[in-house]
Amino acid sequence: xxxxxxxVIEDDEVIAKIFSTAVREAQFETVIIRDGVEAMENLESxxxxxxxxxxxxxxxxxxxxxxxxxxxxxxAKTKVLIASADATQSEFLRVQADEVLIKPxxxxxMRDIAVHYRPS
Amino acid sequence: xxxxxNVDPRSEIESYNCQVRKENRMDTQTxxxxxxxxxxxxxxxxxxxxVSKKSQVPGVTAFLILTIALAEWSFTYxxxxxSSSLAAKTMWAQFQYIGISIIPVGWFLFAQAYSGxxxxxxxxxxxxxxxxxxxTILTAFTNRWYGLxxxxxxxxxxxxxxxxxxxxxxxxxWVAFGYSYILIFWGSLVILLAxxxxxxxxxxxxxxxxxxxxxxxxxxxxxxxxxxxxxxLDLSPIAFTISAIIFGWGMFRFSLFDLVPISGQPxxxxxxxxxxVLDTKDRIVEINPAAYRLVTISNGDPVGLxxxxxxxxxxxxxxxxxEAIEAQQDITLYIDGMRCYFSxxxxxxxxxxxxxxxxxxxxxxITGDKLAGEAMALAQVKTEFLAKIGHELRSPLTSILGLAxxxxxxxxGPLTEDQQGAVxxxxxxxxxxxxIVNDLLQQSRLxxxxxxxxxxxxxxSDLLERLRNxxxxxxxxxxxxxxxxxxxxxxxxxxxxxxxxxxxxxxLVDNAIKYTHKGKVVVSVFKIDDLHxxxxxxxxxxxxxxxxxxxxxxxxxxxxxxxxQKESGFGxxxxxxxxxxxxxxxxxxxxxxxxxxxxFTVILPFEPAWEDKG
Numbered sequence: 001x002x003x004x005x006x007x008v009i010e011d012d013e014v015i016a017k018i019f020s021t022a023v024r025e026a027q028f029e030t031v032i033i034r035d036g037v038e039a040m041e042n043l044e045s046x047x048x049x050x051x052x053x054x055x056x057x058x059x060x061x062x063x064x065x066x067x068x069x070x071x072x073x074x075x076a077k078t079k080v081l082i083a084s085a086d087a088t089q090s091e092f093l094r095v096q097a098d099e100v101l102i103k104p105x106x107x108x109x110m111r112d113i114a115v116h117y118r119p120s
Numbered sequence: 121x122x123x124x125x126n127v128d129p130r131s132e133i134e135s136y137n138c139q140v141r142k143e144n145r146m147d148t149q150t151x152x153x154x155x156x157x158x159x160x161x162x163x164x165x166x167x168x169x170x171v172s173k174k175s176q177v178p179g180v181t182a183f184l185i186l187t188i189a190l191a192e193w194s195f196t197y198x199x200x201x202x203s204s205s206l207a208a209k210t211m212w213a214q215f216q217y218i219g220i221s222i223i224p225v226g227w228f229l230f231a232q233a234y235s236g237x238x239x240x241x242x243x244x245x246x247x248x249x250x251x252x253x254x255x256t257i258l259t260a261f262t263n264r265w266y267g268l269x270x271x272x273x274x275x276x277x278x279x280x281x282x283x284x285x286x287x288x289x290x291x292x293x294w295v296a297f298g299y300s301y302i303l304i305f306w307g308s309l310v311i312l313l314a315x316x317x318x319x320x321x322x323x324x325x326x327x328x329x330x331x332x333x334x335x336x337x338x339x340x341x342x343x344x345x346x347x348x349x350x351x352x353l354d355l356s357p358i359a360f361t362i363s364a365i366i367f368g369w370g371m372f373r374f375s376l377f378d379l380v381p382i383s384g385q386p387x388x389x390x391x392x393x394x395x396x397v398l399d400t401k402d403r404i405v406e407i408n409p410a411a412y413r414l415v416t417i418s419n420g421d422p423v424g425l426x427x428x429x430x431x432x433x434x435x436x437x438x439x440x441x442x443e444a445i446e447a448q449q450d451i452t453l454y455i456d457g458m459r460c461y462f463s464x465x466x467x468x469x470x471x472x473x474x475x476x477x478x479x480x481x482x483x484x485x486i487t488g489d490k491l492a493g494e495a496m497a498l499a500q501v502k503t504e505f506l507a508k509i510g511h512e513l514r515s516p517l518t519s520i521l522g523l524a525x526x527x528x529x530x531x532x533g534p535l536t537e538d539q540q541g542a543v544x545x546x547x548x549x550x551x552x553x554x555x556i557v558n559d560l561l562q563q564s565r566l567x568x569x570x571x572x573x574x575x576x577x578x579x580x581s582d583l584l585e586r587l588r589n590x591x592x593x594x595x596x597x598x599x600x601x602x603x604x605x606x607x608x609x610x611x612x613x614x615x616x617x618x619x620x621x622x623x624x625x626x627x628l629v630d631n632a633i634k635y636t637h638k639g640k641v642v643v644s645v646f647k648i649d650d651l652h653x654x655x656x657x658x659x660x661x662x663x664x665x666x667x668x669x670x671x672x673x674x675x676x677x678x679x680x681x682x683x684x685q686k687e688s689g690f691g692x693x694x695x696x697x698x699x700x701x702x703x704x705x706x707x708x709x710x711x712x713x714x715x716x717x718x719x720f721t722v723i724l725p726f727e728p729a730w731e732d733k734g
Contacts, residue, residue, distance in 0.1 A: 012515050018522030021531060085514035087561065088570060104517035104554050107525035 036060025186226030193219030
């Protein structure tokens with residue numbers, strides 16, 4: 001059986017590693033993406049089931065990535081979790097995202113949320 | 121020796137009487153005296169010429185009329201002295217009444233204009249003032265028929281000098297006499313009373329005006345009381361001319377006419393802002409107490425001085441501002457080494473004939489406003505700084521927290537007991553730091569006003585249960601008695617921001633437990649009325665000293681009563697609690713006594729249900 005695919009779009013190396021470990025713990029296949037341009041390239045070739053999205057990214061911002069995902073029918077089933085330190089900006093995107101998490105986000109919390117959004 | 125030939129004007133015999141006089145020969149005394157009057161006339165004419173050039177100054181027109189009348193009087197008086205027949209003398213005496221009648225009016229108008237009472241400059245009033253003088257002139261020229269000015273007159277002899285002498289005055293003369301004295305007296309009074317200023321320049325003017333006023337009065341009084349040094353000779357025209365010379369001298373030497381007090385002075389004096397009036401030559405005419413603060417000359421009164429001399433800083437402000445007829449601009453001045461900000465306003469002063477007579481300058485001290493603005497900008501920087509710090513700390517915190525959890529969870533393999541203890545400490549510390557960061561961010565959002573409450577309906581007892589579960593273990597560890605009493609009068613569900621309510625309650629209870637070392641912590645919640653409920657936390661802890669109770673709710677104010685026990689944190693907890701309570705339209709009260717304990721009371725309104733359920 002193929003594992004569901006999760007993107008961890010996060011420019012901070014350590015945080016990306018923690019999140020991806022937590023998500024893998026929740027039985028996802030994970031891909032760490034470190035900048036916006038790379039994220040766009042990946043989204044062209046594959047459709048993730050879950051996206052852990054940081055907002056402040058080099059290249060293309062998280063907001064633009066979110067917009068692209070929400071405007072493309074290919075990603076109709078994709079769940080997007082915003083994981084950002086910017087509470088104010090995140091608040092504005094609450095409607096478009098499935099979940100908004102404000103950093104710091106613990107390992108176990110991330111794992112539990114990923115479990116919650118696992119496609120059945 | 122003195123002789124008088126009395127004549128009844130109606131007898132028409134005056135022409136004969138004059139024959140009685142010695143030959144028409146002019147003696148030197150007569151010529152000399154006449155010359156004095158002609159000289160007075162010439163001086164008056166000279167004054168007219170000089171003063172007419174100073175047409176910028178209010179009161180000049182009236183002064184010109186006065187001086188011309190004076191010249192006329194002096195000239196006709198001189199002519200009267202020179203003429204020998206009673207008929208000729210009578211004719212010149214009649215002509216004198218043109219000047220005599222005009223002088224009081226001229227003087228009165230000058231006094232009013234000089235004192236800034238422009239209402240007397242209206243044509244209506246001038247015509248009104250001229251009624252009696254015109255009648256006087258008419259009665260003088262028709263005296264031979266009615267005798268209204270001189271009922272009986274003659275030639276009086278004083279040495280070789282013969283002068284027209286009114287033996288008995290006519291009825292109208294008394295009217296004219298009274299009227300003239302009223303006008304002159306009134307005018308003098310106006311000038312004397314208008315001089316409230318005691319400035320250096322004004323003092324000289326004042327003295328001059330006094331001398332100028334006393335001379336003619338004295339001369340006229342002497343004449344009327346028959347105490348004139350030369351009997352029957354009226355010295356008034358000469359005295360008046362000397363007055364005119366004094367005024368004229370004052371005009372050029374002390375700029376008598378230029379420093380005209382502007383009306384409305386009490387208003388200027390009472391202004392809180394610094395205010396002063398400049399004349400057309402940039403000299404200070406009036407200055408109020410607030411403006412004295414800005415005077416940079418050390419000695420003496422700035423009144424009458426050129427503005428640049430009184431105010432050193434006047435040269436610092438730009439030429440446009442200095443020369444502006446009308447301007448409004450903010451300027452920066454250094455007063456006693458202090459940087460001060462002023463709002464400069466220059467308003468032109470026009471007289472009734474639309475002539476620029478000066479400028480009114482107001483300097484409003486806006487230093488306070490400016491500093492407040494700067495303080496606000498600084499507060500803004502602080503708020504943004506808080507937000508920035510908060511954000512920047514969140515990422516590394518995520519790493520610390522995540523890694524500690526991963527270690528604890530065994531992602532990197534099993535840990536020894538010591539390792540587990542260490543990881544737990546890292547975890548706890550990072551959680552504490554998270555709370556601080558969240559407080560900082562919340563504080564900055566509250567300060568920026570971007571904080572919004574998230575209102576929803578929830579089961580109130582659930583919230584309290586959560587609170588109990590969080591705090592009871594800590595209280596138990598410290599051996600404290602913990603009671604949580606929820607009154608049955610509270611509704612089951614309420615509307616509100618449950619997250620923030622929880623934050624308020626847990627903050628207060630956490631504090632109570634933290635600062636109580638023995639005894640109990642009692643939490644009680646009850647409904648006060650249909651609109652409000654009460655959340656109370658009472659403890660038997662260390663208590664808060666009176667002087668600290670006022671500042672305990674201030675941000676970044678950590679009050680540690682025990683002081684030997686250092687608590688971490690920015691002291692934002694209670695400040696945020698208070699701000700949240702305010703945001704919910706509630707209030708928080710504190711009763712505390714050192715050594716006995718504290719009681720925090722939070723009174724909150726029930727959030728009205730705006731939407732219908734369903």
